[in-house]
Every structure is written in structure tokens, then in C-alpha cells.
Amino acid sequence: MDIKSVVGRNVKRYREMKGISQEALAFDADLHRTYVSGVERGVRNPTVLIVAKLATALGVEPCKLLEMQG
Template sequence: MDIRRRVGLNIKRLRELQGISQEELADRAGVHRTYVSGVERAVRNPTITVLAKIAAGLGVQLVELVAG
């Protein structure tokens, strides 16, 4: 599986487990909601810095976003 797809699926799964919207995650991470959407759909290629912000917004370790 493509790494962007894996990261997007992991973010979506973790977000939904917490019961939060893309908008809330975006607010927590300090990024735009449409950016979160793009990452989840694997149409964005986020930097490691953005992934670290998203992981912090989810309250998880960065490695959880890339785990297979």
C-alpha cells in the first residue's frame, strides 16, 4: 500500500475512534480542515512537520500515523 494512503487511513481511523471531526482535528493541529481532508484522502503529501502536528492533535506518537 502507498505510504500516503496508509497515513491517511490511519489518521482517519484514529480521528474517528476519538469521535472528532476533521475540523476539530485541524484546529488542534493548527492546519486547515481541507488540508486534513486531503491527507486523509491521500491527495496531499504532508511534510514530517505537518504529520507531527497532526499526531499531536490526535494525542498519539508520530509512528502511529505510519504504522502498517
């Protein structure tokens, strides 16, 4: 699995655990909703700054978005 897919799955998992929509996450992270959608689908290649924004909005450490789930 490539790193874009890993980040996307983790963003979606933490977002759903938090019980918020892509739109709410995008607002909290100061990103566009379609960008968040692209990250979750693994078609966007987020920079470390974007990973940090998403992690902050999700209330997790950025490294959690990069972890491969066993």
C-alpha cells in the same frame, strides 16, 4: 499501498476513535480543514512536521500514523 494512503487511513482511524470531526482535528493541529481532508484521502503528501502536528492533536506518537495495518 503508498505511504500517503497509509498516513491518511491512520489519521482517519485515530480521528474517528477520538470522536472528532476533520474541522476539530484541523483546529487542534493548526491546519486547514481541507488539508486534513486531503491527507485522509491520500492526495496530500504531508511533511514530517505535519505528521507531528496531526499526531499531537490526535494524542498518538507520530510513528503510529506511519504504521501499515495488517
